[in-house]
Amino acid sequence: MLGVLRAIVLFFYFILINLILFLAYLVRPMHANNVYLAGIFYSSMAKVLGVKLDFRVSKNINLNESYVYVANHQNTWDLATISGAALPGVVTIGKKSLKWIPIFGLIYWLSGNIMIDRKDSGKARDTLARAGKKAREKGLSIWMFPEGTRSRGQGILPFKTGAFRLALDAGLNIIPVVASDNHNTIKFNRWNNGTVIIEVMDPVEIIKDENAKQVAQRFEAIIKDKYIALTAEAAAMRK
Secondary structure (H helix, E strand, O other): OHHHHHHHHHHHHHHHHHHHHHHHHHHOOOOOOHHHHHHHHHHOHHHHOOOEEEEEEOOOOOOOOOEEEEEOOOOHHHHHOHHHHOOOOEEEEEEHHHHHOOOHHHHHHHOOOEEEOOOOHHHHHHHHHHHHHHHHHHOOEEEEOOOOOOOOOOOOOOOOOHHHHHHHHHOOEEEEEEEOOOOOOOOOOOOOOOEEEEEEOOOEOOOOOOOHHHHHHHHHHHHHHHHHHHHHHHHHHHO
């Protein structure tokens, strides 16, 4: 019974959130803080899911500087969890096909996010290069999921190099964002679904002698270690 009730409430709440965001974005399309606003609203769905979010944000982040945020990507629940870690001035880079999702696709575009065509590597690289330049010029930060797809309980998948090539080309420091494992931990029929810990770590300077592949491997190790630690901590909280 709880599962059915929760599903119904979540469905209508999601529609309400998107309606509010759509109206807000019509008033201020492409605003620098649209993604930040969306993160606040979408992550509020965690309460409906019975999930407590524990956000830990580094005090060494300067919101007046541009960064590349790299985060682990688990599943659909990311929308209700790690999205809340988006800070002011952040835009995301997502696949072009997102625009075809009814309502959400339009909202994603109006929020100022950048869409790339992953099927055309040449166009994708050009888009990333322009995104880095735009970030520098407008004081924006860029959020990417370097795994390129949802891990679906497989831990941290191998990182692709796009985010790190962008950071190297634009001369931007990188901020790792890590969420503890939520695969199979959220059950519709369970009242209390525990805590998901999300940590926005200290900015890390790029070593200019490294190439994109080396940088990707270095940050994959950083995020994997933090993911393991946060997952163990969150699991201990549920006991």
